[in-house]
Amino acid sequence: MILQVENVSKRFGGLQALQDVSFELPEGQILGLIGPNGAGKTTMFNVINGVYPPESGRVIFRGEEITGLPPYEVARRGLARAHQIVRPLNELTVRQNVMVGACYGRKGLSYAAAARVADQVLERVGLAERADQLAGSLNVAQKKRLELARALASHPYLLLLDEVLAGLNPTEVAAMLDLLRRIRDEGVTILMIEHVMQAVMNISDYVIVLDYGKKIAEGTPQEVANDPRVIEAYLGDPKLARCLLEGEESDACPPSEKGV
Amino acid sequence: MKPWRQPGFWIPLLLILVGGGVALVVRKDTLREMTFTLLMYVALASSLNILMGYTGYVNFGHIVFFGLGGYTGFYFISRHGWHLVPAALVGGLTSALLAALLGLAVLRLRGAYFALATIGINEAARAFVNNFRPFGGPTGLFVNFAIYREYGGAPQALWLTYTLLLITTLVAVAVSYTVKNSRFGLGLLAIREDEDAAMVMGVRTPRAKTIAYVISAFFPGIIGTLFFFKNGNVEPGDAFRLHMSIEVLVMIMLGGNGTILGPVLGAAAYERLRGYLLTSPLFKSLHLAFAGLALLLIVLFIPAGLVGWLRRRFPVLRRWLE
Ligand SMILES: Nc1ncnc2c1ncn2[C@@H]1O[C@H](COP(=O)(O)OP(=O)(O)O)[C@@H](O)[C@H]1O
Ligand SMILES: [Mg+2]
Numbered sequence: 001m002i003l004q005v006e007n008v009s010k011r012f013g014g015l016q017a018l019q020d021v022s023f024e025l026p027e028g029q030i031l032g033l034i035g036p037n038g039a040g041k042t043t044m045f046n047v048i049n050g051v052y053p054p055e056s057g058r059v060i061f062r063g064e065e066i067t068g069l070p071p072y073e074v075a076r077r078g079l080a081r082a083h084q085i086v087r088p089l090n091e092l093t094v095r096q097n098v099m100v101g102a103c104y105g106r107k108g109l110s111y112a113a114a115a116r117v118a119d120q121v122l123e124r125v126g127l128a129e130r131a132d133q134l135a136g137s138l139n140v141a142q143k144k145r146l147e148l149a150r151a152l153a154s155h156p157y158l159l160l161l162d163e164v165l166a167g168l169n170p171t172e173v174a175a176m177l178d179l180l181r182r183i184r185d186e187g188v189t190i191l192m193i194e195h196v197m198q199a200v201m202n203i204s205d206y207v208i209v210l211d212y213g214k215k216i217a218e219g220t221p222q223e224v225a226n227d228p229r230v231i232e233a234y235l236g237d238p239k240l241a242r243c244l245l246e247g248e249e250s251d252a253c254p255p256s257e258k259g260v
Numbered sequence: 261m262k263p264w265r266q267p268g269f270w271i272p273l274l275l276i277l278v279g280g281g282v283a284l285v286v287r288k289d290t291l292r293e294m295t296f297t298l299l300m301y302v303a304l305a306s307s308l309n310i311l312m313g314y315t316g317y318v319n320f321g322h323i324v325f326f327g328l329g330g331y332t333g334f335y336f337i338s339r340h341g342w343h344l345v346p347a348a349l350v351g352g353l354t355s356a357l358l359a360a361l362l363g364l365a366v367l368r369l370r371g372a373y374f375a376l377a378t379i380g381i382n383e384a385a386r387a388f389v390n391n392f393r394p395f396g397g398p399t400g401l402f403v404n405f406a407i408y409r410e411y412g413g414a415p416q417a418l419w420l421t422y423t424l425l426l427i428t429t430l431v432a433v434a435v436s437y438t439v440k441n442s443r444f445g446l447g448l449l450a451i452r453e454d455e456d457a458a459m460v461m462g463v464r465t466p467r468a469k470t471i472a473y474v475i476s477a478f479f480p481g482i483i484g485t486l487f488f489f490k491n492g493n494v495e496p497g498d499a500f501r502l503h504m505s506i507e508v509l510v511m512i513m514l515g516g517n518g519t520i521l522g523p524v525l526g527a528a529a530y531e532r533l534r535g536y537l538l539t540s541p542l543f544k545s546l547h548l549a550f551a552g553l554a555l556l557l558i559v560l561f562i563p564a565g566l567v568g569w570l571r572r573r574f575p576v577l578r579r580w581l582e
Pocket of ligand 1: 012015017035036037038039040041042043044
């Protein structure tokens with residue numbers, strides 16, 4: 001197991017954002033973390049990578065307990081993250097942004113080596129021709145790719161991706177999924193939060209469902225999509241379960257829900 | 261990425277070398293005095309820039325390192341008969357040590373809270389020195405004229421001080437360049453842009469910020485020792501002038517916060533302007549108000565400063581104007 005989350009609880013004032021959540025992530029897989037808005041998915045990421053310490057529970061990464069470590073210590077152990085709300089370093093160039101990931105990630109590369117890695121990674125995510133531009137001048141889709149590039153440049157064992165497909169058009173989504181599969185095939189484990197349902201069902205080896213801070217289901221995409229609790233809590237509509245599985249073109253998808 | 265191949269590295273150094281070298285060649289006391297002040301501000305601005313420009317922490321208390329480091333160095337000269345060179349180094353190291361101790365505490369604060377804390381530090385240091393016997397309390401310290409014999413007379417001592425300042429300024433600017441174009445400096449820039457994101461990417465922010473603070477504090481300690489030695493005395497009122505901190509800040513903003521050439525040009529431009537204002541009776545008592553107004557106008561209209569603006573407007577210049 002590359003990551004074990006054991007009985008994690010986190011509250012914000014009166015709000016129980018996570019309640020006794022446990023799951024495990026085997027190496028080399030893509031794990032989907034889904035759930036309605038406000039379910040606590042991003043908070044789960046924040047607990048895993050040390051942005052917030054949990055009130056109780058433990059996070060174990062590659063056999064080492066990392067609960068409560070500051071984010072930079074977690075990052076240096078090989079756990080990288082792409083944010084849901086992009087956080088480009090606006091006044092730095094795209095290349096410099098990616099170099100930060102390479103310099104301070106798992107390998108702690110030198111400045112010159114980081115520049116080389118940055119150019120390779122930018123080529124991979126399709127931002128090579130923007131390398132010398134300021135990150136602030138990118139559009140949102142490009143900033144999403146920059147988030148991914150920074151995370152990749154750190155040579156992580158585990159990649160946390162928070163809604164990296166949001167805001168991309170279907171061609172871009174397909175290209176991104178392709179890239180993610182290739183990253184997984186290179187041995188990087190991926191934990192991804194996603195709202196583009198068809199995509200997450202399609203790419204994930206395993207899916208976990210959160211609702212109101214609790215884990216309500218887990219299993220293969222098929223199992224989860226057919227789980228009555230998921231249908232009830234997450235979709236509220238059984239027809240959508242089939243829509244999820246079969247894709248947006250399915251006749252089970254009500255027109256108003258297309259593109260959810 | 262070898263610095264000695266980059267025009268952005270050479271241009272500021274050559275400007276300083278030529279500007280500062282003229283006095284050495286001409287050997288005129290008035291020119292030396294004028295250039296001394298100029299170089300002093302270039303070095304102070306370049307060192308503050310490492311914390312303010314690269315790391316994004318606005319520091320109103322930069323001059324505390326000039327004051328305390330200078331006091332310490334001067335103390336060893338006047339009370340223990342040390343030579344200027346080791347005394348200045350000890351002055352720099354004292355300031356660096358102070359920054360290391362302070363940094364762990366105050367660099368947890370962000371934004372305005374940090375800026376306010378730095379003002380507090382300056383006032384606390386002044387109060388401390390005012391009551392510190394070995395530093396002469398409110399009357400301060402002075403040197404005996406006999407001390408100049410070691411240097412071959414007072415004029416030689418002044419020229420030596422000037423030469424040391426020129427070297428310190430060159431080193432400060434070279435360090436500023438090296439930091440900015442290094443792995444460590446990239447971490448600082450990341451902190452400036454988004455400290456939380458920098459942490460998530462693995463930058464050990466508490467340590468990086470403290471090191472930046474320490475480097476930026478080292479140079480003022482040396483400069484303070486040189487300055488007080490040149491004057492022959494030091495008092496609390498000379499050592500901790502808050503308005504000097506503010507003027508250094510204006511110089512950086514004027515030239516371009518976070519650039520290497522900016523603080524050099526900004527310090528030179530501001531110094532010239534102030535020299536003019538001080539000789540004009542109308543402006544003499546208003547020159548600080550002028551500093552405030554200048555700061556306001558820069559922040560409102562050219563927040564990137566002169567060099568920052570040029571870099572943005574003419575991208576071809578980027579290789580030349582770092
Ligand atoms: N820093 C915070 N302070 C207070 N409440 C928060 C904070 N972060 C998240 N929350 C709350 O916790 C709940 C879960 O949020 P989040 O994890 O962002 O949900 P998701 O990513 O699943 O949409 C939401 O109700 C949100 O408002
Ligand atoms: Mg979220």
